[in-house]
Amino acid sequence: xxxxxxxxxxxxxxDGSLQPSAPVGRNLIINGNMAIDQRNAGAxxxxxxxxxxxxxxxxxxxxxxxxxxxxxxxxxxxxxGFTDYLGCTSLSAYSVLTADYFTVRQAIEGFNIADLGWGTxxxxxxxxxxxxxxxxxxxFGGSFQNxxxxxxxxxxxxxxxxxxxxQKSVTIAGDTSGTWQTGNSTGIxxxxxxxxxxxxxxxxxxxxxxxxxxATGATSVVGTSGATFYITGVQLEANTTATPxxxxxxxxxxxxxxxxxPAFSGISNWFGYGIIVNSSALYSTVTYKVPTRVAPTxxxxxxxxxxxxxxxxxxxxxxxxxxxxxxxxxxALLGVTSSAANLTAARPGTFYPSSxxxxxxxxxxxx
Numbered sequence: 001x002x003x004x005x006x007x008x009x010x011x012x013x014x015d016g017s018l019q020p021s022a023p024v025g026r027n028l029i030i031n032g033n034m035a036i037d038q039r040n041a042g043a044x045x046x047x048x049x050x051x052x053x054x055x056x057x058x059x060x061x062x063x064x065x066x067x068x069x070x071x072x073x074x075x076x077x078x079x080x081g082f083t084d085y086l087g088c089t090s091l092s093a094y095s096v097l098t099a100d101y102f103t104v105r106q107a108i109e110g111f112n113i114a115d116l117g118w119g120t121x122x123x124x125x126x127x128x129x130x131x132x133x134x135x136x137x138x139x140f141g142g143s144f145q146n147x148x149x150x151x152x153x154x155x156x157x158x159x160x161x162x163x164x165x166x167q168k169s170v171t172i173a174g175d176t177s178g179t180w181q182t183g184n185s186t187g188i189x190x191x192x193x194x195x196x197x198x199x200x201x202x203x204x205x206x207x208x209x210x211x212x213x214x215a216t217g218a219t220s221v222v223g224t225s226g227a228t229f230y231i232t233g234v235q236l237e238a239n240t241t242a243t244p245x246x247x248x249x250x251x252x253x254x255x256x257x258x259x260x261x262p263a264f265s266g267i268s269n270w271f272g273y274g275i276i277v278n279s280s281a282l283y284s285t286v287t288y289k290v291p292t293r294v295a296p297t298x299x300x301x302x303x304x305x306x307x308x309x310x311x312x313x314x315x316x317x318x319x320x321x322x323x324x325x326x327x328x329x330x331x332a333l334l335g336v337t338s339s340a341a342n343l344t345a346a347r348p349g350t351f352y353p354s355s356x357x358x359x360x361x362x363x364x365x366x367x
Contacts, residue, residue, distance in 0.1 A: 006037070007181070013342065015313030016159050020278060020301035022204045024246070025082065025238065025240070025246075026237045026239075026246055027235045027237060027245070027246040028108050028112055028126075028188075028237065028255045029056075029106060029108070029190070029234045029235055029236050029238040030055075030056045030106070030112060030253070030257060030260075031054060031055045031056045031057065031107075031253060032083075032130075032232070032234035032235055032245070033082055033083075033084060033232055033233060033234075033245070033247065033253075034054050034057075034071060034072070034084040034085050034086045034231075035083070035231050035250060035253060036054065036055040036056075036253055036254055036257045037054045037055060037071045038051075038055055038257065038258075038263040038265070038361060039052060039053075039055070039261070039263075039300075039361065040054075040071070041265075041359075042052070042070070042071045042072065042157075043070070044068050044069070044070035044073075045068065045069055045070070046064070046065055046067075046068045046069075046091070046285065047059045047064075047069055047331045048063070048064055049061050049062075049064060049164075052261075052272075052366060053069040053104075053140060054069070054071055054086050055085065055257040055260075055261055056106055056107060056257055056260060057086055057104060057105070057106055058104075058106075058107075058366070059102075059103065059104055060103045060105055060106070060191070060213065061102050061103065062097075062099065062100045062102070062159055063094075063100065063102075064100050064291075065091060065193060065223070066091055066092060066094050066102055066195075066222045067088050067089060067090050067091055067102065067222055068088070068089050068091060068283075069087065069104075070087045070089070071084055071085075071086065071087070071227075072084045072085055073087040073089075073230070076133075076228075076230065077078065078131075078165075078232055079131045079133075079165040079167075079233065081233070081245065082131065082232045082233055082355055083276050084232060085131075085133075085230045085231060085232035086104065086230065086231050087112055087226050087229075087230045088104065088194060088221065088228065088229040088230070089226065089227070090194075090221055090222045090223075090224055090225055090226060090227040090228075091115075091225070092222070092225050093223060093224055093225040094157065094195070094222045094223060095223065096195045096196065096197050096220050096222065096223060096340075097197050097235065098197040098198050098199050099197050099199045100195065100197040100202070101193075101195075101196045101197065101200045101213055101214075102193070102194040102195040102196065102221075102222050103142075103191045103193050103194060103196065103213050103214065103269045104191075104192045104193060104194065104231070105189055105190060105191045105192065106189070106190050106234075107186040107188075107189050107247075107347075107366075107367035108186070108187050108188045108189075108190065108236070109184060109185075109186070109212060109293065109359075109367060110147075110180070110181035110182045110183045110184065110185055110186065110187035111183060111184060111187075112187065112303065112365055113180070113182070113187035113188050113215065113223060114182035114187070115238070116150075116174055116180075116238060116241055117174065118146075118174045118175045118176075118178075118180040119175060119176070119177065119178050119179055119180040120176065121176055121177045123173070123174030123175055124174045124238045125170075125172065125173050125174055125238070125239070125240050126171070126172060126174060126236055126237065126238055126239070127169055127170065127171045127236070127237055127239050127241060127242050128144075128169065128170045128171075128172075128190065128231070128235070128236050128280065129167065129168065129169040129170075129230055129233070129245075130166050130167070130168055130169075130228070130233055130234040130235065130241035131166070131167050131168075131231065131232050131233040132157075132159060132165070132166055132168055132230065132231050133159075133164060133165045133166065133228075133230040133231075133314075133318075134159050134162065134221065134227070134228060134229045134230070135162055135163055135226070135227050135228045136159070136162065136176065136199070136217035136219060136221060136227050137159050137160060137162050137219075138158070138159065139157075139158050139160065139218055139219060140153070140156065140157055140158070140159060140192075140193065140214030140219050141154060141155065141156050141193045141196065141201065141204065141212045141213070141214035141216075141217075141218030141219075142155055142170075142190070142191045142192045142193050142213075142217055143155065143189075143190075143191040143193070143202075143212050143215070144172065144179075144188060144189070144190060144216055145189040145191065145212070145213065146175075146178050146179060146180050146187075146188065146189070147180075147185060147186040147187070147189070148178070148179065148182050149179065149211040150178060150209060150210075150211070151175055151178035151179075151180075151207060151208070151209060152202065152207070152210060152211060152212040152213070153172055153175070153201045153206070153207050153208070154203065154204045154205075154206075154208070154210055154212045154213075154214060154215035154216070154313070154364045155158075155170045155172065155204055155205070155215060156204040156205075156215045158239075159219075160253075161194070163228075165230075165344050166336075167233070169241075169242040171240060171241070171242075174301035175207050177207065177209075177345075178209075182324065183248060184293050184294065184365065185327045186367045188236075190236060191213045191214065192229075192231060193213060193215070193218050194220070194221040194222055194229060195220035196203075196213055196214035196218065196220075196222055196251055196254060198216065200212055200213045200214065201213075201214050201215060201216045201217075201218065202215065202216060203215070203216060204216070204245040205310055210346075226360065233245045250311065250349070255289070255290050256290065257294075258289050259290055259291070259293050259365070260290055260292070260293055260365050260366045260367065261361055261362075261363075261365065261366065262288040262289065262290075262292055262296065262362045262365065263264075263360070263361035263362075264286075264353070264358075264359070264360045264361070265358060265360075266353065266356055266360045267353050267354065267355060267356050267358060268359060270286070270352070270353070271350060271351070271352045272284035272285055272286040272328055272334060272336075272350065272351040272352070273285060273348065273349070273350055273351075274333070274334075274336075274348070274349050274350075274351070275346065275347075275348065275349055276305070276311050276343045276344060276346060276347045276348070276349045277295075277345060278301070278342060278343070278344050278345050279338075279341040279342060279343050279344070279345070280337060280338045280340070280341040281335065281336065281337050281338065281343075282311070282336050282338070282343065282349035282351065283325060283333055283334070283335060283336070283349075284309070284333070284334045284336050284350070284351035285331050285332070285333055285350060286331060286332050286334055286351075287296065287330065287331045288329075288330060288331065288332070288362075291330055292327045292329045292330075292365040293329075293366075293367070294329065294364065294365055295327045295329055295364070295365075296324065296327045296331065296332060296347050296362030296363060296365055297324075297327070297363065297364030298324070298362065298363035298364050299322065299323065299324050299361075299362055299363065300359075300360070300361050300362075300363060301322055301358075301359065301360045302355075302357055302358055302360070303355075303357075304318075304320055304321055304322060305318065305319070305355075306353060306354060306355035306357055306358035307319040307322065307336075307351065307352065307353055307354060307355075307358060308351075308353075308354040309336050309338050309343075309349065309350065309352075309358075310338075310349065310350055311344055311347040311348065311349050311350075312347065312348060312349075312350065313344070313347075314340065314342045314343055314344075315350070317338040317339060317340045317342070317343070318338070319336055319337065319339060319351070320337065320338070320339045321335075321336070321337040321338045322334055322335070322336055322337075322351075322360070323335045324362075327362065330361060334350045334351065335346045336349075
């Protein structure tokens with residue numbers, strides 16, 4: 001048997017059959033296998049409006065406390081080829097109002113969708129594929145949308161069997177109209193609806209100049225108390241058909257996530273160095289593991305008690321407060337307050353985690 005290899009088309013066998021090429025980086029979704037959860041480490045959360053859950057996944061909701069989100073719920077195994085999933089559980093039997101919306105979504109950075117050519121006559125076709133499982137069956141909905149919500153494409157898919165993993169795919173022609181960002185702001189929103197009212201639901205299968213986040217008549221997960229919706233293996237690619245899920249190495253996936261969420265966790269795996277300002281304060285520089293999309297604007301810590309600081313003589317002081325003094329896309333300068341007033345001004349200082357439960361992450365880099 002002979003073969004002809006083409007970098008664009010793939011491998012052509014002598015019987016005329018074609019094995020399409022599958023270039024590395026074809027999946028435009030980050031953390032589509034739901035393996036990274038830097039904020040919550042797998043714990044269940046009830047997200048607020050626009051709150052982030054697993055890395056790169058957030059919710060757009062009109063009302064809080066209608067569903068919880070957890071990475072890989074105990075007792076439910078992921079589909080073959082995966083170990084994790086994003087699991088949503090309805091917290092009540094809520095009747096969705098006309099202007100309500102309950103969704104899980106990912107914002108894809110403009111740099112990563114620039115080659116799709118959306119908004120031009122050369123817009124490429126894309127295919128969205130994923131594994132999904134729900135305790136309710138029926139027609140479910142979602143949407144593709146631009147950054148201003150002025151262009152949207154509602155889509156549907158059917159879950160046929162309750163509590164069973166099913167693989168779905170949706171292929172759409174790229175939008176030749178509208179404005180689609182190609183820089184470091186949001187290029188495309190991908191929505192999965194969990195219950196959306198008529199105001200934000202549109203006809204499936206066509207581009208519209210409206211703010212639609214799901215399809216008309218789609219099933220409501222939040223309408224049934226205890227209903228579940230699990231999803232993993234999410235892939236978006238420039239193709240007319242779905243290809244096997246692109247499994248990146250864990251470190252690669254983590255690095256992609258840290259462009260949007262620079263985070264540090266655990267003990268003895270990072271240090272900040274700086275200068276002592278006075279007997280109870282120092283400035284400490286922290287270098288991110290990868291450059292961030294934009295400079296962070298906020299800081300979240302597990303607890304000040306999980307950190308220590310010192311001046312290499314008083315080297316094990318507790319910490320009472322940590323704040324951002326300034327930040328760029330490579331490093332941040334933190335203001336650290338010591339719980340003991342025994343530091344010496346102008347000496348070099350250090351700041352470090354002292355607990356396995358320590359967590360420090362910067363906010364403001366997400367889309």
